């Protein structure tokens with residue numbers, strides 16, 4: 001049993017020759033919500049891309065549940081239990097809610113798909129009301145819930161979410177964040193939450209990282225970061 005679900009050790013990564021992350025030691029503990037914040041271009045998405053295998057790893061390693069997965073390709077990592085909801089990643093608007101969930105479960109044994117869809121609809125009661133509606137007719141918040149539901153189809157051990165709150169009204173952001181907390185508590189999920197909307201994310205986080213220019217500038221208690229005399233204002237636009 002390892003205590004961390006995901007870990008990077010001295011990670012040096014980027015895209016091709018470009019180096020974006022420098023010596024990043026990141027840990028996401030099991031059953032925690034680990035929040036990653038930082039300014040535009042800091043390398044937050046690149047960290048998730050490095051973990052799933054969509055970035056170039058120049059040096060260092062990625063560990064998943066105690067196993068070195070640095071060289072494991074993305075689809076195999078998905079099978080191991082890493083779900084990744086990409087920034088701007090969305091649902092298929094012309095398909096219904098149910099069809100979207102079915103697509104998300106396409107690699108699962110057929111016999112399990114129907115049951116799992118029912119379980120997902122229990123997790124997201126609002127989606128249950130709309131199960132036969134085309135996803136394109138859902139509100140921004142409902143669509144985000146569906147995207148999370150799709151990521152949950154394969155019972156991931158860790159869910160990586162990139163910018164869930166973009167373009168959502170504050171009230172809806174709160175609903176999405178509450179849902180993430182509920183999933184952690186009720187389904188034993190570990191979450192890595194990358195967010196521009198730093199305040200809302202840090203409020204629900206168990207542990208936080210601040211990335212600046214590809215390096216870890218802070219790690220520790222999210223509340224402390226929220227109220228940090230320098231960092232909160234300088235990097236997160238939080239000014240109390």
Ligand SMILES: Nc1ncnc2c1ncn2[C@@H]1O[C@H](COP(=O)(O)OP(=O)(O)OP(=O)(O)O)[C@@H](O)[C@H]1O
Nearest residue numbers: 015018020038039040041042043044045046047196
């Ligand atoms: N596919 C790519 N190919 C080349 N360079 C990239 C690619 N994706 C990102 N970059 C570069 O890597 C750097 C870090 O980008 P990244 O997307 O990780 O930042 P971020 O912290 O997620 O920013 P944002 O808050 O805007 O989403 C940027 O300079 C960006 O231009």
Ligand SMILES: [Mg+2]
Nearest residue numbers: 044045046087
């Ligand atoms: Mg990003």
